Amino acid sequence: MTDTALKDLSYAKLHDEWDELELEDKLRRFQELTHADAEEFFRELGSSDESELLTALPTREQRLWIRVLDPDDAADVIQSIEEEERGHFLELLDESTRTEVSALMAYAEDEAGGLMSPRYARVRPDMTVDEALAYLRKQALETVETVYLVYVLDGQQHLLGVVSVRRLFSSPPTKKVNDVMRTNMITANEDADQEDLSKLFKEHNLLAIPVVDSEGRMKGIVTIDDIVDVVEEEATEDIQKMGGSEALGDPYLKIELSEMIKKRAGWLFVLFLGELLTANAMGYFEDQIAKAVILALFLPLIISSGGNAGSQASTLVVRAMALDEVRLRDWWKVMQREIIVGSSMGVILGIVGYIRVIVWESLFHTYGPHSQLLGVTVGLSLVGIVLWGSVSGSILPFVLKRAGFDPASASTPFVATLVDVTGVVLYFTIASVVLKGAML
Amino acid sequence: MTDTALKDLSYAKLHDEWDELELEDKLRRFQELTHADAEEFFRELGSSDESELLTALPTREQRLWIRVLDPDDAADVIQSIEEEERGHFLELLDESTRTEVSALMAYAEDEAGGLMSPRYARVRPDMTVDEALAYLRKQALETVETVYLVYVLDGQQHLLGVVSVRRLFSSPPTKKVNDVMRTNMITANEDADQEDLSKLFKEHNLLAIPVVDSEGRMKGIVTIDDIVDVVEEEATEDIQKMGGSEALGDPYLKIELSEMIKKRAGWLFVLFLGELLTANAMGYFEDQIAKAVILALFLPLIISSGGNAGSQASTLVVRAMALDEVRLRDWWKVMQREIIVGSSMGVILGIVGYIRVIVWESLFHTYGPHSQLLGVTVGLSLVGIVLWGSVSGSILPFVLKRAGFDPASASTPFVATLVDVTGVVLYFTIASVVLKGAML
Numbered sequence: 001m002t003d004t005a006l007k008d009l010s011y012a013k014l015h016d017e018w019d020e021l022e023l024e025d026k027l028r029r030f031q032e033l034t035h036a037d038a039e040e041f042f043r044e045l046g047s048s049d050e051s052e053l054l055t056a057l058p059t060r061e062q063r064l065w066i067r068v069l070d071p072d073d074a075a076d077v078i079q080s081i082e083e084e085e086r087g088h089f090l091e092l093l094d095e096s097t098r099t100e101v102s103a104l105m106a107y108a109e110d111e112a113g114g115l116m117s118p119r120y121a122r123v124r125p126d127m128t129v130d131e132a133l134a135y136l137r138k139q140a141l142e143t144v145e146t147v148y149l150v151y152v153l154d155g156q157q158h159l160l161g162v163v164s165v166r167r168l169f170s171s172p173p174t175k176k177v178n179d180v181m182r183t184n185m186i187t188a189n190e191d192a193d194q195e196d197l198s199k200l201f202k203e204h205n206l207l208a209i210p211v212v213d214s215e216g217r218m219k220g221i222v223t224i225d226d227i228v229d230v231v232e233e234e235a236t237e238d239i240q241k242m243g244g245s246e247a248l249g250d251p252y253l254k255i256e257l258s259e260m261i262k263k264r265a266g267w268l269f270v271l272f273l274g275e276l277l278t279a280n281a282m283g284y285f286e287d288q289i290a291k292a293v294i295l296a297l298f299l300p301l302i303i304s305s306g307g308n309a310g311s312q313a314s315t316l317v318v319r320a321m322a323l324d325e326v327r328l329r330d331w332w333k334v335m336q337r338e339i340i341v342g343s344s345m346g347v348i349l350g351i352v353g354y355i356r357v358i359v360w361e362s363l364f365h366t367y368g369p370h371s372q373l374l375g376v377t378v379g380l381s382l383v384g385i386v387l388w389g390s391v392s393g394s395i396l397p398f399v400l401k402r403a404g405f406d407p408a409s410a411s412t413p414f415v416a417t418l419v420d421v422t423g424v425v426l427y428f429t430i431a432s433v434v435l436k437g438a439m440l
Numbered sequence: 441m442t443d444t445a446l447k448d449l450s451y452a453k454l455h456d457e458w459d460e461l462e463l464e465d466k467l468r469r470f471q472e473l474t475h476a477d478a479e480e481f482f483r484e485l486g487s488s489d490e491s492e493l494l495t496a497l498p499t500r501e502q503r504l505w506i507r508v509l510d511p512d513d514a515a516d517v518i519q520s521i522e523e524e525e526r527g528h529f530l531e532l533l534d535e536s537t538r539t540e541v542s543a544l545m546a547y548a549e550d551e552a553g554g555l556m557s558p559r560y561a562r563v564r565p566d567m568t569v570d571e572a573l574a575y576l577r578k579q580a581l582e583t584v585e586t587v588y589l590v591y592v593l594d595g596q597q598h599l600l601g602v603v604s605v606r607r608l609f610s611s612p613p614t615k616k617v618n619d620v621m622r623t624n625m626i627t628a629n630e631d632a633d634q635e636d637l638s639k640l641f642k643e644h645n646l647l648a649i650p651v652v653d654s655e656g657r658m659k660g661i662v663t664i665d666d667i668v669d670v671v672e673e674e675a676t677e678d679i680q681k682m683g684g685s686e687a688l689g690d691p692y693l694k695i696e697l698s699e700m701i702k703k704r705a706g707w708l709f710v711l712f713l714g715e716l717l718t719a720n721a722m723g724y725f726e727d728q729i730a731k732a733v734i735l736a737l738f739l740p741l742i743i744s745s746g747g748n749a750g751s752q753a754s755t756l757v758v759r760a761m762a763l764d765e766v767r768l769r770d771w772w773k774v775m776q777r778e779i780i781v782g783s784s785m786g787v788i789l790g791i792v793g794y795i796r797v798i799v800w801e802s803l804f805h806t807y808g809p810h811s812q813l814l815g816v817t818v819g820l821s822l823v824g825i826v827l828w829g830s831v832s833g834s835i836l837p838f839v840l841k842r843a844g845f846d847p848a849s850a851s852t853p854f855v856a857t858l859v860d861v862t863g864v865v866l867y868f869t870i871a872s873v874v875l876k877g878a879m880l
Contacts, residue, residue, distance in 0.1 A: 011624050012624075012626070015643065015644065036622065036624075037624055040622070040624070043645065044643075044644045044645040044646075045645075046645075137609070148588070169577070182476065182480070184451055184452075184476075184477060184480070186452070198668075201668065202668065202669075202672070203455065203484075204455065204484045205483065205484040205485075205486075205665075206484075207665055224664055224665045224668060225645075225647055225664045227668055228638075228641065228642065228664060228667055228668055228671055229642075231668055231671050231672050231675075232642070232671050232675070232763070235671070235672070235675035235679070236759055236763065238679070239675070239678070239679055239682065239755060239758075239759045240755060240756060240759065242679065242682070242683070242755070243682070243751050243752055243754070243755020243756065243759075243852060244748055244751050244752050244755070244852075245752045245755070245756065248756065251760065251763070251765040252756055252757065252759075252760035252765055252766055252774070252777075253760070253765060253766060253770065253773060253774070253777075254765075257777060257780055257781065260777070260781055261781050261784050261785065264752050264781065264785060265784070265785045265788055267752075268745070268748055268749060268752065268785055268789065268826075269788065269789070269792070271744075271745070271748050272741075272745055272748075272789050272792065272793075275740065275741045275744045275745060275748075276741060276796060278740040278741055278744070279737050279738055279740075279741050279796075282736065282737040282740070283737055283806065286733055286734070286737065289729075289733050289736055290733045293726055293729050293730045293733070293736075294726070296722065296729050296733075296736040296739070297719050297722040297723055297726065298719055299736070299739065299740065300715065300718040300719075300722070300739065300740070300743055300860050300864060301712075301715045301716060301718050301719050303740055303744075304711075304715045304718070304743075304747075304856065304857060304860055305708070305711070305712055305715060307744075307747075307853070307856065308684055308708055308711050308712075308715075308853040308856070308857070309708060311683050311684050311851075311852055311853050312683055312684050312685045312704050312707075312708065312853070314683070315679060315680060315682070315683020315684070315685070316680060316683065316685065316688065316692055317692065318679075319676055319679045319680065319683075319692075320691065320692035320693070323672070323676065323691070325691040325692055325693060325694075326692055326693060330693065333693060334692070334693075337692075337693075337697060337700070340697055341697065341700055341701050341704065344701050344705070345701065345704060345705045345708055348705055348709065349708065349709070349712050352709075352712065353712075356716060356719075366723065386708075411751075412683060412684075412751055412852040412853070413744075413747070413748040413751050413752070413852070416744065416747065416748070416856065417744060417748070420740050420744055424740065
């Protein structure tokens with residue numbers, strides 16, 4: 001589906017095969033690239049690959065390649081190198097970059113400060129448009145993350161406004177920057193969480209957000225390309241939690257097995273404790289089962305249908321919350337929708353369940369003289385459990401969020417477990433009413 | 441966590457409250473903004489909000505606001521307006537933009553052509569660096585999506601290479617563009633799928649990808665900011681499928697109820713048909729249940745634990761596939777990992793299950809003389825079902841992908857249903873061996 005190079009394919013090919021290669025082959029094939037290709041290739045690698053390659057290279061080449069990186073990338077790379085070796089790589093940087101990189105390394109990786117680049121285009125408010133453009137041209141010669149937006153700072157680095165290059169070009173050359181800049185803008189604090197940051201980008205369709213400290217002094221910018229990774233990472237965490245384990249934090253094939261067992265066994269064990277309640281619940285109905293063994297045959301069908309309906313509902317609501325489509329105050333709207341959807345789907349399954357019992361009886365005579373009543377029991381239970389599954393699955397994320405937990409913890413196994421326990425009670429209660437005097 | 445405006449808050453506030461407002465209030469408050477704020481505000485809206493607002497405005501204002509948009513955004517907006525009114529809005533554009541927008545509207549929204557902007561910076565290969573910079577300055581006065589990367593085209597619009605503005609600034613002014621451009625680059629065909637496109641951005645850490653037709657003629661560029669939405673959209677689709685429904689395609693609170701029922705009932709019904717097999721499977725074991733009703737009490741516990749383990753495994757593998765961390769050829773590596781993880785977790789749950797039976801018997805004397813054997817049956821079944829759940833949950837996405845289906849269809853309810861049916865058989869088979877001559 002994609003054309004790659006127009007001239008030379010070795011570069012794109014190496015990219016494709018990279019993950020499969022042994023370190024030694026990576027090193028050899030990287031060193032075989034032309035310098036220009038190698039530079040592009042190196043910049044395009046992720047920070048864990050960059051640090052793997054860097055640590056394997058001789059010191060002279062290490063210096064060359066680490067200096068190719070922008071300070072925010074260099075900080076990421078150094079942070080993914082083992083702690084005792086970090087000093088060595090910091091030493092390889094030139095002095096001003098070293099200062100920038102050290103400052104960036106003080107921030108957590110998942111906050112605005114840890115994502116930002118300290119290299120952005122800046123001008124003073126009292127410059128004329130012409131002076132600003134000349135000054136920018138000088139800055140562009142050095143490396144700035146984006147030349148499209150220009151930030152207006154006073155002498156103490158306070159952020160006063162922003163102006164686009166496009167605006168500067170189209171303004172009268174003698175006008176002051178002060179008069180053409182926009183002061184109405186979105187900023188983020190240096191300790192803002194990356195998830196909130198990505199929501200800001202999305203809501204306001206932005207390309208870059210300036211990061212300021214608590215006194216309004218500009219510290220750097222976060223650009224949209226850093227946010228792609230954040231969006232993907234947050235979705236991965238949510239998906240993994242919704243599947244009923246902790247977020248792995250590392251790629252599936254790379255995470256240590258012991259670590260993976262830890263992250264999965266914990267939740268599986270909690271869910272198991274929940275499921276143990278089904279054994280207790282069923283204990284109460286042991287006599288009924290003894291009288292009408294046939295009831296047990298439909299139990300997995302009924303509780304699982306409830307669990308499936310609940311999985312759908314919780315998944316849809318959790319995702320809608322993550323996208324800010326649904327907020328806490330919408331709980332009643334959501335509940336209304338789930339009551340309608342759940343009862344519609346419940347009626348469909350209930351009718352099919354009833355028919356299944358009747359047809360089987362007429363074909364195989366398996367269910368005895370009370371098959372009509374058995375069919376009604378199964379049908380009614382399905383209506384009830386699918387409705388209950390939909391409603392409880394959709395409300396659980398609200399309860400969790402309200403209580404300060406991550407709504408994504410309303411995982412499909414969690415909801416299924418909840419519905420299983422109540423499903424047992426619901427089914428046998430309906431049975432004891434419908435079948436009283438007949439089978440029970 | 442975020443500071444907003446430095447001067448004026450009305451703009452940010454309107455943004456926040458927007459979704460809650462009636463159309464009439466949206467209109468009034470939008471018209472109350474200063475022109476500069478209104479322009480920013482309008483550009484930041486999503487295309488469905490933009491089209492809602494546009495259609496409600498008087499024609500004179502419609503012309504003003506639709507012309508504020510870049511052609512790719514204008515195309516999106518016009519495509520979300522009802523078909524019979526689209527011609528009216530196309531007429532409001534100036535002629536050259538109308539041609540661009542009409543061309544863009546011919547592409548599907550989820551392919552490269554539908555995402556691209558036709559406005560990019562371009563130069564000829566035989567220009568000198570100085571000529572190229574002067575020419576660019578002229579282009580920047582008009583609106584181009586990005587001025588950071590400059591594409592080098594021949595007279596027939598064939599894409600020959602790319603050069604960064606940074607590179608141009610730092611090259612000798614008399615050198616030819618031909619000699620400073622890079623020819624080794626990633627391009628996408630106009631009909632490339634948006635998911636593949638977002639993978640290209642991610643793998644190669646790119647800010648923009650040029651889109652070409654089958655003869656290598658440049659059609660436009662897709663920039664990284666368009667990809668954020670794609671990544672989020674793809675994750676949403678996957679999550680919704682993994683929760684056991686079809687992808688909704690619209691926000692949870694906005695989709696028609698009938699549509700939502702259709703998208704959920706289909707899968708729920710298929711799963712229900714699968715679950716019906718549990719009733720058949722249990723039919724075979726009816727005599728056993730009649731002899732040892734106590735066996736039925738642990739059935740939900742056992743099949744659900746298998747389902748939970750399977751949900752974890754399938755979720756992790758499906759996500760890893762979406763991120764390209766796991767490919768088809770890795771199936772054996774994945775299976776090995778799941779055998780280790782599944783049996784470890786199975787042993788943990790098995791031991792706890794055994795202890796549960798023994799402790800309950802010694803406290804309440806509920807399970808009778810054969811409680812030891814019952815405990816062994818429950819314990820062994822748990823080991824088997826958790827192992828089986830993990831392995832089948834992790835392999836199912838490979839099977840689906842191999843067969844040409846979306847691996848995300850290996851939803852947690854799907855896996856749970858699969859494991860339920862086999863779990864019934866496994867449990868009663870183990871029981872008939874272990875309890876033979878005792879309870880059975």
